[in-house]
Structure formats: structure tokens, C-alpha cells
Amino acid sequence: QVQLVESGGGLVQAGGSLRLSCAASGFTFSMYAMGWFRQAPGKEREFVAGISSRGRSTYYGDSVKGRFTISRDNAKSTVYLQMNSLKPEDTAVYYCAARWSGNPDYYEQNYNYWGQGTQVTVSS
Numbered sequence: 001q002v003q004l005v006e007s008g009g010g011l012v013q014a015g016g017s018l019r020l021s022c023a024a025s026g027f028t029f030s031m032y033a034m035g036w037f038r039q040a041p042g043k044e045r046e047f048v049a050g051i052s053s054r055g056r057s058t059y060y061g062d063s064v065k066g067r068f069t070i071s072r073d074n075a076k077s078t079v080y081l082q083m084n085s086l087k088p089e090d091t092a093v094y095y096c097a098a099r100w101s102g103n104p105d106y107y108e109q110n111y112n113y114w115g116q117g118t119q120v121t122v123s124s
Helices: none
Strands: 003-007 010-013 018-025 033-039 046-051 058-060 068-073 078-083 092-099 118-123
Touching: 003 092, 018 033, 018 092, 018 118, 033 068, 033 078, 046 068, 046 078, 058 068, 078 092
Parallel strands: 010 118
Antiparallel strands: 003 018, 018 078, 033 046, 033 092, 046 058, 068 078, 092 118
16 A cells, blocks of 8 residues: 655744655655645645655755755655745645656656645744
8 A cells, every 4th residue: 555644744933944754655665756745725736846766866846946955765765855944935735746757747747646745834
């Protein structure tokens, strides 16, 4: 059974940091690219960051470049999202997703598996 379980969300003040984790099981993690997406109330889900299956390449949405860092540990079947300098507009439910490919994609329809999401709330 495929599972992606996000953790690490919560409430933080603007300027603070959070580290999200996504633990994967039920598939060969090292053969999948991984992505983080987010969805704010009333908005479409958007791409935040992606990482290739071996972790050699990373990609970021324009709104988070320079503030967020995606990484992965294939031995632990876990992908991370380090979020620094958080802003109120980063408030959203954050989802991790797995894509059967060496490289991530900006479009959510190109991912095979999804987690349930974790809430991140940034207060001003």
C-alpha cells in the first residue's frame, strides 16, 4: 500500500522557519521524483519545489526561491522541505507528491501519488 505521510506543519510567526517531512512507503522511493505543492484557501494548488529521484537536481516556484530548500534521503524514503523567512502568504496546506520519473514536474496531474497534506499557518 502506497503511503505518503507529511509532518512538521504548524503555526509560526512571519520570518520564522519550519521543516516539513514526507515519509514514503509502498513503492521504490529512489526511483521517483518528488514534489511539494501547496494550496491556500480559495486558490488552486501550486508547485512549490521538486527534486529528482537521485537528489541531484532541484526546482522551485518563483515565490519561494531563495527561502525554501527541498532535499531527500533515499535511505530513509523521506523528502524534506526547509522553509525559512516565512511570510503570511505562505499559509496553505502543503502536500508532497511522487512522480514515476527521474525528474519532477511543475504540473500536479503528472504525479502518481499524493499525501494528505499538512497545514502551515504563518501569522503576521
